[in-house]
Amino acid sequence: MAKVVAVTGNEAVANALRQINPDVCGVYPITPQTDMMQRYASYVSNGQVDTEIILVESEHSSMSACIGASAAGGRVATATSSQGLALMWEMLHIASGDRLPIIMPVVNRALSAPLNIHGDHSDGMGARDTGWVQLWSENGQEAYDNTIQAFRIGEHMDIRLPVMVCLDGFIISHSIERIEYLEDAEVKDFVGEFRNLYPLLDLDKPKSYGPLILTDLYHEYKRAQHEVMMKVKDVVLEVAKDFEKMSGRKYGLFESYRLEDADIALVILNSAAGTSKDVVDEFRSKGIKAGLLKPRLFRPFPYEEMAEALKNTKAVCVMDRADSFGGYGPLFMEVSSALYQLKEKPALINKIYGLGGRDYLPSHAELVLNELNEIAHGEKIRAVKEYIAVRE
Amino acid sequence: MKQKGWKELVEGSVILEGGSAVKFKTGSWRAFRPVWKEENCIHCLFCWVYCPDMAVKVKDGKRAEFDYDYCKGCGICELECPGKKGKKAIVMVEEGK
Numbered sequence: 370m371a372k373v374v375a376v377t378g379n380e381a382v383a384n385a386l387r388q389i390n391p392d393v394c395g396v397y398p399i400t401p402q403t404d405m406m407q408r409y410a411s412y413v414s415n416g417q418v419d420t421e422i423i424l425v426e427s428e429h430s431s432m433s434a435c436i437g438a439s440a441a442g443g444r445v446a447t448a449t450s451s452q453g454l455a456l457m458w459e460m461l462h463i464a465s466g467d468r469l470p471i472i473m474p475v476v477n478r479a480l481s482a483p484l485n486i487h488g489d490h491s492d493g494m495g496a497r498d499t500g501w502v503q504l505w506s507e508n509g510q511e512a513y514d515n516t517i518q519a520f521r522i523g524e525h526m527d528i529r530l531p532v533m534v535c536l537d538g539f540i541i542s543h544s545i546e547r548i549e550y551l552e553d554a555e556v557k558d559f560v561g562e563f564r565n566l567y568p569l570l571d572l573d574k575p576k577s578y579g580p581l582i583l584t585d586l587y588h589e590y591k592r593a594q595h596e597v598m599m600k601v602k603d604v605v606l607e608v609a610k611d612f613e614k615m616s617g618r619k620y621g622l623f624e625s626y627r628l629e630d631a632d633i634a635l636v637i638l639n640s641a642a643g644t645s646k647d648v649v650d651e652f653r654s655k656g657i658k659a660g661l662l663k664p665r666l667f668r669p670f671p672y673e674e675m676a677e678a679l680k681n682t683k684a685v686c687v688m689d690r691a692d693s694f695g696g697y698g699p700l701f702m703e704v705s706s707a708l709y710q711l712k713e714k715p716a717l718i719n720k721i722y723g724l725g726g727r728d729y730l731p732s733h734a735e736l737v738l739n740e741l742n743e744i745a746h747g748e749k750i751r752a753v754k755e756y757i758a759v760r761e
Numbered sequence: 762m763k764q765k766g767w768k769e770l771v772e773g774s775v776i777l778e779g780g781s782a783v784k785f786k787t788g789s790w791r792a793f794r795p796v797w798k799e800e801n802c803i804h805c806l807f808c809w810v811y812c813p814d815m816a817v818k819v820k821d822g823k824r825a826e827f828d829y830d831y832c833k834g835c836g837i838c839e840l841e842c843p844g845k846k847g848k849k850a851i852v853m854v855e856e857g858k
Contacts, residue, residue, distance in 0.1 A: 468773030529772055567775045575779030582774055589767035590774055596767070 371549040371616070378509035378541035381548050382448070382474045382534070383408035385516040387418055388556035391472070392443035392563070395423040395434030399453040400486045401538040402476040406448050428453035432460035432471075439469035440578045442568025444524070446471065450538060451478035454492045458499070464531045465500025466594065467578050468566070470523035471531040473501075474516060477639070477690075478538040479725040487726020488538035490638060490691040493667075494699040500594060502532040502601055503667040505638050507624075509546045512536035514618055515665075517551070520560045521608040528597060528604055529566055535667075537640040539726060555615055598669045605666055622671040624663040625678050627653060631660025633741035634679060634715075636704050637688040638664055641722070641729040645688075648734035652742075659738050664700070672707040679708060683745035684716040686737050690723045697754050716744045719754040733757050787814070791834035793853040795827060802850035808838035824850075 376384070383405045386394075396406040413422045423434045431447050439445040449457065454475055464471050475496075479489035493503065504519060506512040515534045523532040536542060551559075567576055582590060602622060609620040626646050628634060635645050642663040652659035662678060664670075679685055687705070689698025697705070701719035708714045720737055723729040736757065744750060771777060804824045809817040816832035818825040834853070842851040 466773065467775070566772065567777065574777070577776040577781075578773070580774055580776055585764060586770070589765065590770060592767040593770050593772075597772075 371551060373547060373549055375545050376509065376548055377404075377543050377545055378512050378536050379405040379476065379543065380408060381509045381513040381550075382516050382536070383412070384550060385513045385556070386446055387412045388551070388553050389444075389446070389517065389520055389560050390418045390557075391420055391446040393421045393423065393435070393438035393445045395425055395431040395438065395445075395447050397425050397428050397431040397449070397453065399428065399450045401478055401488075401542045402448045402450040402453070402474070405474060405476065405542070428456040429460060432457040432464065435471045435473075436460060436464050436467065436469055439464070439471050440467060440568075441570045442565045444520070444563035445469075446473065448474040448476065450476040451480055451486075451492045454496055455480060458496075461496055461499035461501060461531075463579070466590075468529040468597070469531060470520075470529050472516070472519045472523055472534070473531065474512070474534045474536065476538045476542045477535050485725040486538070488540045488542075488640070488690075489724050489726060490535070490689070490699075491724075493533065493535045494691040496533065497668060497699060500530070500598070501668065502528075502530050502598075504532065504534050504605075505665055505667055506534060506536045506541070507639055507642050507663060509536075509541055509544070509548050510618070512541060513548060513550070514612065514616065514620065517556055517559060518605075518608050518612050518620070521611075522601065522604055524560075524563065525604045525608075526564065526566070527600055530597065530601070535639065540640045549616070549618075551616060559611070559615055601669050602666065602671055602674075620665065622664075622666045622674055623678070624665060626661040626663065628660035628662055628678055628682075630658055630681075632658040632683045632745050633738060634660040634662060634682045634685045635688055635734065635737065635741075636662045636664065636679075636685060636700065638667075638690065638700060641688065641690065644729055644731055645734040648731045648738060651735070652738050657738070657742055659741075667700075667703075670703050670707070672703070672710070675704065676707045676711050679704075679715060680711050680713070682715040684718070684741040686718045686720055686741055688737070689719060689721050690729075692721050692724065701754070716750055717753075718744070718750055721754070721756045722758060727758060730758070786830045787833050788816075788830045791829075791832060792856055793834040793836060794829070794856050795832065795834065795836070795838055795851050796854050797824070797827060798848075798850050798852065800850075801845045801848045803843065803845050805843060807841045807843065808851060811837050811841045813837065
């Protein structure tokens with residue numbers, strides 16, 4: 370029986386971690402993640418979990434501790450945000466290269482400078498090429514559900530990769546929402562016993578992690594790493610199917626919202642997708658065929674599936690809450706690559722919105738959908754990339 | 762030796778056996794070769810202690826020959842060698858000379 374609660378996104382994810390009870394968490398506080406692992410530390414102190422929690426001196430160290438614990442043979446989790454994720458950078462590559470299934474909620478926050486603590490996707494997008502699987506979450510419920518599914522995905526014996534679960538800083542991490550919790554026993558049963566691949570603590574079979582691999586084999590190892598990433602989509606869908614059986618909540622590689630017969634569509638990640646769906650409904654009630662696509666699995670990116678979902682639209686705007694200065698937004702670059710393979714493709718524009726936690730309002734979605742409607746009716750694209758709600 | 766293809770690799774480049782460094786003969790890195798002068802050796806075994814690899818062999822508690830398969834020619838043994846009456850029992854000689 371599900372239990373309905375009113376909790377913050379951080380609290381929901383901390384509760385998911387409590388239900389899973391990892392062996393080791395190497396943690397370091399950073400806004401807006403702090404309160405997630407602070408809650409987890411309370412579970413440890415109260416004896417609700419038997420996790421070995423390692424309080425370290427930086428995120429570089431927290432990821433290092435997680436890597437060691439995971440290679441030793443434990444089920445491992447941590448969480449971070451922003452500068453913390455940036456400081457982990459080199460260790461993120463080691464976690465994925467060593468194929469260690471560490472699970473890490475990332476409470477998305479802008480990067481310095483200037484210093485800003487609010488919700489934006491620059492941190493997660495910066496970790497795009499680290500070899501981690503990335504799941505993105507619209508709200509607290511999805512963050513909770515994705516955290517539980519992440520363990521099954523990352524620890525799958527065909528995968529063995531670390532997974533980030535992204536949720537918007539403050540907007541989701543600190544807002545109280547209605548969330549359905551699963552029973553502790555259900556979650557425990559769903560994630561199952563942790564299985565080891567090559568545990569260092571199996572002393573009868575000594576082994577080494579992190580050897581020097583030079584020009585003779587490095588290229589092959591990276592090719593193999595791409596291959597395992599390509600298996601992730603099927604595992605994500607398989608795990609989602611099992612999760613739906615248990616919870617009644619359906620997940621895919623992305624969410625298509627009123628997209629089937631849409632002429633115009635927004636592609637938008639996380640919390641702002643929720644705001645946009647209301648505006649899509651308004652356009653629909655005015656007789657304009659608007660739709661929305663909300664990516665969930667960002668790495669590996671489901672190029673073919675997304676192209677298929679968008680192929681019948683006339684104009685699409687990819688909304689980015691992160692920027693690549695001198696380039697297009699990171700999500701735009703992916704969607705653009707996906708659509709390029711189509712013979713007939715929709716017009717495509719890119720809007721940068723909500724950096725550093727700037728409010729994303731229904732009126733912004735309305736502006737963009739109006740522009741898309743004009744483009745769908747033959748209007749020329751005035752600029753491929755623009756910033757919305759920016760003061761001149 | 763036939764090199765492995767990308768489908769034949771162990772996940773995460775983990776090495777699934779102990780002591781496999783023995784298969785990797787690093788002696789070819791050497792630019793200077795240590796030469797043991799037995800007549801100056803007091804068998805203190807400082808060279809055996811200080812060798813960062815295991816390139817100094819010991820037999821029946823006595824200093825034996827170098828194992829040139831693994832000696833990289835770092836010269837630490839020569840530096841540490843106290844020798845006998847001011848004469849070193851290990852001297853570094855340029856390879857190829």
